[in-house]
Amino acid sequence: MSDLTTVFMEAFEGVSGHAYCVNTLDEAADIIAQVISDTAEVSRVALAQLPAGLGDKIRSRCNGIDIVSDPYPAATGLDTIDHAQVGVSGSEFAIAETGTMVEVAVDDMNRLVSSLPRTYIGVVDACTLEPTLRGAGERMQKVFDDNPDHVAVSFISGPSRTGDIEMILTLGVHGPEHAHAILLMGDK
Numbered sequence: 001m002s003d004l005t006t007v008f009m010e011a012f013e014g015v016s017g018h019a020y021c022v023n024t025l026d027e028a029a030d031i032i033a034q035v036i037s038d039t040a041e042v043s044r045v046a047l048a049q050l051p052a053g054l055g056d057k058i059r060s061r062c063n064g065i066d067i068v069s070d071p072y073p074a075a076t077g078l079d080t081i082d083h084a085q086v087g088v089s090g091s092e093f094a095i096a097e098t099g100t101m102v103e104v105a106v107d108d109m110n111r112l113v114s115s116l117p118r119t120y121i122g123v124v125d126a127c128t129l130e131p132t133l134r135g136a137g138e139r140m141q142k143v144f145d146d147n148p149d150h151v152a153v154s155f156i157s158g159p160s161r162t163g164d165i166e167m168i169l170t171l172g173v174h175g176p177e178h179a180h181a182i183l184l185m186g187d188k
Contacts, residue, residue: 004096004129005183011099015158017179019099021126023186029057032121035180036062036086039119044068046084048110049103050123051184058088072109081109087117087176091156092143093128094181095136101181102136103154104143111152120176122156126183 009019022028036042045062047055047069059067068080081087089110091101101122105111114120130136143151159179 002126002129004131005126005185007096007131008094008099008129008181008183011097012158012179012181013099015099017099017158017181019181019183021183021185023184025051025054025057025184028054028123028182028184029061031180031182032058032088033061035119035121036065039086039178042085044080044084045086045088046081046113046117048072048087048089048113049105050088050090051125054123070110070113071107074109077109078112081112081116084113084117086119086121087113087115088121088123089113091122091124091128093130093136093139094124094183095131095133095155096129097132098157099181100133100155100157102140103156104147105152105154106147106150108152111154114154114156115176118176119178119180120156120159121180121182123182123184126185129183 012019020031036045042065044066055069072080092104094101101124103114159176
């Protein structure tokens, strides 16, 4: 494990997330299947923007669960994703110092996979780790330059949280209550 990987994992876990390092897509699928199994009453899992082949590996490990994936139809996509208990999506890159996965979506339905289900699992290639938030600025500029008409960027650092109610930290109010990050270290 590299120093950047350790920094990312510690930062993500420091905000109540769960982080894992894997070398293969099979290992990633095993962890995803275990998280799904550990999540109460899962009947549907939504997938979006995953590395090629990972969706099929997840499906093969989750018999009896409705696995839905992109592209989501505009007319029914929101309802489909909203009824998923677990969302799994790929991230463009991650920021080590803040333990943040950066999800880039040009389709709003794909963005909802990381924000509507109560449990979220993000998958990101470890070679895309940026050391600092400041260092990620150039990369973010390229995202906006490459998508001048429409792009949604989500910064995901652990589960959703708020301290609005009597200054008591509450998880899962405006998004997932549980968040997992899987760093792909080696061969896909």
